[in-house]
Amino acid sequence: MLLPRLATLLTALSFCALAQAAPTAYPLTVENCGSSLTFQHAPDRTVTIGQAGTEMLYALGLGDKVVGTSLWFNDVLGTYKAQNDRIERLADNEPSFEAVIAKRPELVAVELEWMVGPQGAVGTREQFHELKIPTYLLPSDCEAKDNLVGSDGTRLAPFRIDSIYKAVSQLAAIFDVQARGEQLNEQLKASLAQSIATAKKQQRKDVSALVWFSSAEMDIEPFVAGHKGVPDFMLSTLGVRNVVESDEEWPTVGWETIAKANPTFLVIARMDRRRFPADDYQKKLAFLRSDPVTRNMDAVKHNRIIILDAMAMQASLRTFDGLEQLASAINGYDLLP
16 A cells, blocks of 8 residues: 555645756766766666665656566565566566666666675675676765674664665655756645654653564574664654664564563564565464463553554665654553653
């Protein structure tokens, strides 16, 4: 189902009169995550490795430039389903290097450095660049982050929302659609401001949360949000404290430790991917309500469990709707002192 605020945003992009912006002057050089990328013209064939980049290109009106997609956590937004169905999905998770280059891309847009990076599951940037295929990494996953430490990398500094705006602006420049990029960023900033205003409507006592993404097995330590990543930004923006203090992006933490912290809320990821058992949010709920440790947590006993799409927990356009949903859900509980 199309998220309400993002639906409004995309409608505005489709039908409003876009401001005039200077066209891209080619050749264009873009500094991206330690690499200089030079484009002689706007790419005509793009492969995406990561849903965040895919939907960002769609929002910029560039679906006709995408020839292959991969790495999906949720189903594509409804407004893009028809065009997305016409584009080959190379893999639900990571594609092979051969599958990507077989599409003859002029750009590979990458959401996560562990897919294309020094130890990339798909390949290294050097492997692509040797074939004259530029790789654009979303800045949110490489700036102030060490992806060689921890299973999903470690933040050296807190995630900055500006990294999403930067990706939109740079992709818009690469494809010579700057006006669309400017309009999209304006809408995103307005959405963020509205979510902050919603959160300020209720003066709350100390409120805390744990964000549970998934688990390799239901009975082992879960992958939860560290205190410098995207979910932590969402929580702190709304005045909520993350009970996890690790700098890792998605560290594993034992349920006994989580129960001792006793967060006010549990935020759990809903995804259409089925890589791990706990990708299914219904299984998460069943576990929380039956496990002898978790069922006695205040958040479980009082049903203070908020369900968000997994992509809202990644640096993506959906982060902004996730903020709106999180603010509304929290305000729906009586947490006044």
